Amino acid sequence: MARLSRLAVAAVAAVAALTLASCGSVSTLENILTASTEPNGPVPPASGKVYVFRGMGGRIMSWEMDRVADKLNKSGIAAETYNHVNWRGPADEAIARYKSELRKSPVVLVGHSAGGDASIRFAERLKEANVPVSLIVAFDPTRFGDDVPPNVDRFINIWSSTNFFGGGNVQPDIKFRGHYASLDLRNYWEVLHVNLVKVHGLQDKVIAKIVQLMTLPPQLEGATVPIRYAPPRGEAIELWDSGLPIRAEAGDTVRSIAQKYAVPAWAIAQINRVGTGATLQPGQRLVIPRHLDPLAPGVNPPVTSYVSR
Template sequence: MKFSRVWAVCLTVIAVLAVAFTAPAQAQSSKSQPPRVYLLRGLANIFSLGMDDLAAKLNARGIQASVHSYVDWEALSNYAVEQAANGKRPTPVVIIGHSLGADAAVYMGNKVSGAGVPVPLVVTFDPVNMTTASAKIGKVVNYFQSGGSGKPVSGPRVQNVDLTGSGELSHFNIEKAGELHQRVIAMIQRPAPRPVAAKPKPKPVDATVETAPAAAPTATPASAPAAAPAATPAPASSSSAAPAAAPAGTETAAAANAVVTTPTAGTGTSN
């Protein structure tokens, strides 16, 4: 009888220890869940072949990546949201695009993040239209050339990297640059940590308050009525114009000293 009780206690202890050691491992695994990467080509879906090269490099590293036409960004957004919701935790989505595909990458990032799916990173190569990225996107990195057809991206979490004058890069081969591919892969594998909000500092104690003697209570006549609480200001009329929100600033990183390896890619028509 005693042996049975001892054996039952041992099994209970083993079960508790097993749960204690496996739970943190499962939590860590879910936190380090690899993202799903979508890459968008530009005009006619026959250029922007650097997107195919980058997707192959990502897949070789165990990161699931696929290449699509920029015209499919809306349908692809719906698909990405559905796929992300299949697991217990939404799978993070990373979006990369070139030229018209870069414009579509911002649109897709806005839509997917707006649906509640985490979008930690969007990378654009020489977008051809002015776009604004949502604050719900973790980070947007835009490689462009201000002297060409490339445009900066607006938004509160945007880093515009101007590569004007960097070697012989152009709109037709910027997405094929091997060094830029390495930067993108590094960002996907080692995403930047989220900023931690600073804790408010405690207010200093006013010494004069501590040392001041307590005031003697003032006698109030019994007939005096109690003071009424202060009136709460009425809310502003809905017809009044709201102040215009300040435009979100963009961060521009100088790339004058950057040395980018120019790929041996053929030229094509502008996309």
């Protein structure tokens, strides 16, 4: 009965989302997105594959996912798009490929709506086979998704808590030790469930992050803290990977820390629940949002930090 209820809600979501598809402008959001950063220096050939999942309604409701796959393929990254119900076959393909490789290559998953939920189920199937997932990017998954399993190195949730259709606040599993970031666009009323992926500036940031991962693997070692943030309207939007824990020193303020780490003061204040003008106590623990730095070209590290049990 629970499964039927979920399907009924998803069906209603698809019909209503089709009505809303033409509503709302995302121009305000596009205008404040910062430019995507492309990898610098020599770029080795990409390996691995990106599995892209549409939501309920397939191409009609999640046609932008096909655009994502197309952009990745044009960037030299192998990517293929699937409907959200068809995740098992691709998951088995990924397991077989990974098991057959001498030099392991990344598995990356991207999904919109129910496709975001499918990405997590895909990762859970890989966990059963002791296969890691390098990155999952979920665009406004539903509220019925599972937690992020511990074989995932990086998880980024781009969502809006005000969206009835979607609005999935996906949580990391209790055993998850990877990099986690939750970007809530609730301050942008014009960003709806069906047009969230249509924000091309944000879409390009995701693509740049995937291209970088596939060509210059990131440094995964070191302490990491999950972060959750909702950019104030009008502020530049960053797509961070996780949080870096630090300790304040004598004389530090939120603004001085923001300047030191080149991050906005509002983000430090919001993530740590302090005022932007707050004076910090020596030794006070803070979490700073950060991007994962790519390793130098020529370095050949493991593609994952996940250790199977």
